[in-house]
Amino acid sequence: MRTLNVELDERSYPIRIGAGLIADPGLILPYLKTRRVAVVTNDVVGPLYLAPFVAGLQAHGLRVTEIVLPDGEAHKDWATLNLIFDGLLGDRCDRSTTLIALGGGVVGDMTGFAAATYQRGVPFIQVPTTLLSQVDSSVGGKTAINHPLGKNMIGAFYQPRLVLADIGVLGTLPDRELKAGLAEVIKYGLIRDLPFLEWLETNIERLLARDPDALVEAVERSCRNKAEVVAADETEQGERATLNLGHTFGHAIETGLGYGEWLHGEAVAAGAVMAADLSRRLGWLSDADVARVRSIHERAGLPVKGAALGAERYLELMAHDKKVSDGTLRLVLLKQIGQAVISAEASQDQIRASIEACC
């Protein structure tokens, strides 16, 4: 088991990475406020892992409330969030109850937001069960639900007390979701860690084959990159926004098609290629650089073209993005491979050209 500490002053917390962690309640006990916990999962992960996980906690004398949500980004809404509140209030969970998210990014985001807002804040532990959530949402404390007019529009910054990234549970992850997770892994290489990108270019096949050692290495290096960024900029006033490489284009795809058509990582992959293409138009990347960005995503089995929504629809959806500040669209682009910047330099015409070239 490896441990990585996310340094956020009094909100600092450890991420433990290894195989078989969810079978060891002893890892969780020191982080509880009282002996009451509520485990939130979904109807795909629940049947696989909920019963043994809860039994392990109960064997240590904990009182456990179980809450099972419908699976999928399409349910990342208020109605589903309210199922968590109904479960907590129905079982009289109080302010000292610790919420544990057992699932992927959607379960983590919703449970985190529920923890941030239930009785104005209760303790929170994350047990991410997808590669995407292990390398992305397990670090940084972003929680949210979607609104019909935009993704992640309602949420909070709220840090967990502990993250358990169990590599073992990735064994049951569908191939498509494993690949979607790799999109965020690749992203860290592109925005700030060229040696990691080179490591990925050597080891991408081992990751696709779910080699445990390679997965532990990829999760740890991803989390370390994200933790460094978040520690420097917890509430996304500056550098943290570079973690959104590909996300503004990607969110347009997800919103334009309706949540759940493309996986988040798939949309981010296509978005990263679009951002690379746009960076080339600004003179920052070469044709070879763009091909390199495209290639690593292709080798990971990810889409490298966006959904055919039409350029105008993309631009309209992107205008709703949270990175719009005072009316100006800011995009995460690449100054070079391994170095992202936040820029408002691209013209509407250049953005339109990149969308058309990459769809």
Place this chain on the structure above:
Amino acid sequence: MRTLNVELDERSYPIRIGAGLIADPGLILPYLKTRRVAVVTNDVVGPLYLAPFVAGLQAHGLRVTEIVLPDGEAHKDWATLNLIFDGLLGDRCDRSTTLIALGGGVVGDMTGFAAATYQRGVPFIQVPTTLLSQVDSSVGGKTAINHPLGKNMIGAFYQPRLVLADIGVLGTLPDRELKAGLAEVIKYGLIRDLPFLEWLETNIERLLARDPDALVEAVERSCRNKAEVVAADETEQGERATLNLGHTFGHAIETGLGYGEWLHGEAVAAGAVMAADLSRRLGWLSDADVARVRSIHERAGLPVKGAALGAERYLELMAHDKKVSDGTLRLVLLKQIGQAVISAEASQDQIRASIEACC
């Protein structure tokens, strides 16, 4: 105009208290992040004050989004909160838009919660238009909505950048609401400020007659008391809970009757008398003390008996209270007049006896 600073490190903010403040946009301009604001009000306050307030802001070049909610505690729910998000997203308000709450406690609580969670947090200014919201919710950053199973169950701690407490707008406040506000004013005297209670016992008639000087004095001394408590305990780990004198009983009344039957302050008044009666049963207050608590509320035109829900229903509703920690009900009681404590010492039988004696 008087100014009181709420000291919360980098979240510190001023409260300005005086007559005619909402007619002076110059008080607001220094606290905006950009020239975009969204003013949230309700359909009672809006017709009286929204148009001139917005016109004043527009005259200074601000772009203003107007959002009008249905009035009343019964609408302090997700559906109404969502009207704020709909309005913000529909008008493409971004992360730097400042939300301004123009209204009473419900508008303030909901706008504050919307500000805490819209795009994970946007700046927030409060312009409380009721006595209750000027002396209570304008200090401390508690925001929330109700859930069918409990009041204020979903919310956040989120501080405004500025509060404008305009005594002038209290001129249009219905008598019943003025009196309800006095319940929270009296509370500060009871829990920690005996000289202020004595001042109230001398000046209660001036307050009921809306004497502006008396109102400024009462608002300032109330806010100062609350600010001191909140500065010492922002997230209610300890002393801050004493501000909830009467609230656990009061919430049971509000929930038991359905939100909106009794005004919050009315329920708190009856709850404070119940808490005083229970403090007497624990040997802390004399009969004369309890009579004094009852008398000041009676003189303010407030109820001093709880709603007849039956003691068992009270106990059931109180068990849902946020002050329940790990299964133990903690109540705010009075060690003496002017000194509150948080206590789990009262037995179920004693609580039941106080409910029965005071309904």
